[in-house]
Each structure stands twice: as C-alpha cells, then as structure tokens.
Amino acid sequence: MRLAALTLCVAACGREPVRTCADDLQGVWRGESGERWMILDAHDKLEIYPLFDDAGFGETAPRVIDVERRADSLAGTQHRRYMQRADSCDSRVAVRVTACGDDTLDIVLADSVPPLSFAPCSWPRAAPSRRERWHRE
Secondary structure, three states, X not given: OHHHHHHHHHHHHOOOOOOOOOOOXXXXXXXXXXOEEEEEEOXXXXXXXXXOOOOOOOEEOOOEEEEEEEOOEXXXXXXXXXXXXXXXXXXXXXXXXXXXXXXXXXXXXXXXXXXXXXXXXXXXXXXXXXXXXXXXX
C-alpha cells in the first residue's frame, strides 16, 4: 500500500526521489528549523536561494549559495552583501554538501557575519560551521 502511494506521488510529481548527490536536486527544501530553500540544479552547478525573510544587519542582501558538482563532491560558497550608504562588503563562506539520500541533504555551512568596518571591509572571526539536514518538499 505504501509503495503504491509513493509510486503515485512520484508519477504525479514528475521527479525521482533523491538517492545520491548525483541526482537532480532541484526543488524546494526545508531545513530543520523550518527555513525553506529553492535549489536550481543545472547538473554541474547548483544555485540555492532562501524562500524566507533573510534580512539581517543593516542593509543586507539575502544569501545566495553557489555550489559546484564535481565527480566526488558538492562544494561552494555562500555569498551575502552588506551595505552602508554607498559602501558594500561581500561576505563569502564555504559550503559543503556531505550526504544526499532518502530525499534529504546534509549540508555544512556557517552564518555570514557583518563586517566590522566598510571601505575597506574588515571582518570579525568567522562564525562556526554547523551541519543542517534539509528535506525535500
């Protein structure tokens, strides 16, 4: 009965479940804290965008995560722009997808931290990284 329901859902949704990191990861994903993310999968590159209010310190742009798919890894950078009047600083934080399967992703990332000063940009110590588990909707 469960298999029949799952088969019907997969056929109706038109996508296969994620079993490995080589699978198509495009779609909406929900983090453990309820945050929703959109992944656009162009096979060799992933673009990841927040689907929630991602405002932060002062004039802050939402995060954008760019990931490259290589034969044995999914890794990239989380970008965030901080602005103060006409000055801007672009934060870059490493991101790594460590596991994919059963419609889940394990992703290691850290929060961007606002700059200590603008023009020139100076940064405090980076925030600690953490593992998050995202589930496909």
